[in-house]
Amino acid sequence: MVGSRSFSDASLPLFAGTAPASKRPETVKQPSYIRDHRKRLRDRFLSGGATAMPDYELLELVLFRAVPRQDMKPLARQLLEVFGDFNAVISAPLPRLLEVAGVGEAVATELKIVEAASHRLSRARVLQRQVISSWDALLDYCHTTMAHRETEQFRVFFLDRKNVLIADEEQAQGTVDHVPVYPREVVKRALEHNASALILVHNHPSGDPTPSSADIDMTGQIRDAARTLGIELHDHIIIGRSCEISFRARGFL
Incomplete structure (x- = not known):
């Protein structure tokens, strides 16, 4: 029969779902130099921690x-070149990450998982704790979640009568230089949480935490609205790229 082949013909395609053993993903071995390099990095991390490791490692x-x-x-160094440092890479928006050559869904997802884990860990260090005794942890949390954002975000920390942080909420997101804030909504949420005090926090994507006149006016409006209901505004913190400004410390409150 013209064109017929025996079942022993090596040119026949394999059955669906199979592939030559040499090409199956699970049999592709990692080059020894990569395997050894990864083991050395992991060992250094386990023995000495992250403090002695540069950002790219x-x-x-x-x-x-x-x-x-x-x-x-190479990809680690490229990401640092594009975004600046480890924190900026982890905090980079997903669309911007995917623009970097070599960054696919798996890499972007892994970075966002690390970011989410860091936010959750830092939040756990301050929630249900007295703010006075955990002030540094509170600032660390604010920097972790907000310092590298490319748009402004406004958050409110709600405290009880003992100054224990009972809730942390994002109230609004804005643009690169503005975020809409409504004092009535802030006070309404404070009443719903049965809060006795507030701490306001927002970031400046420019990196400079110096308050604008609009920041100062808005803070005064929230302070006055809260005070009429017996709620104290403890502070308003503006988060910059590497530092922050406290309205209380600067005499604005």
């Missing part, structure tokens, strides 16, 4: 989970 450790069989040092 810490970033490599994160990327190892997303891409199991490639040298991740």
Whole structure:
């Protein structure tokens, strides 16, 4: 019969769902130099922690989970070149991450998981704790969640009579230089939480935490509205790229 082939013909395609053993993903071995490099980095991290590791090596450790069989040092260095430092890479918006050559869904997802974990850990250090005794942790949380944002975000911390932080809420998101804030809504949420005091927080994407006249006016409006209901405004903190400003410390409250 013309064109017929025996079942022993090596040119026949394999059955659906199979592939030659040499090409199956699970049999592709990691090059020894990559495997050894990864082991050395992991050992250093486990023995000495992250403090002695430069940003690109810490970033490599994160990327190892997303891409199991490639040298991740070039991508780690490229991400740092684009965004600046480890925190900025982790905090970068998803669309911007995906614009970087070599960053696919797996890499972007891994970075966002690390970001979410860091936010949750830092939040756990301040929620249900007295603010006075955990002030540094509160500032760390604010910087972790807000310092590298590309748009303004306005948050409110609600405190009880003992100054224990009972709730943390994002009230509004805005643009690169403005966020809409409604004093009535802030006070309404305070009443719903049965809060006795408030701390306001927002970020300046420019990196400069110096308050604008609009920031000062808005703070005064919230202070006055809260005070009529017996709620104290303890502070308003503006988060910059690497520092913050306290309205209370600067004499604005």
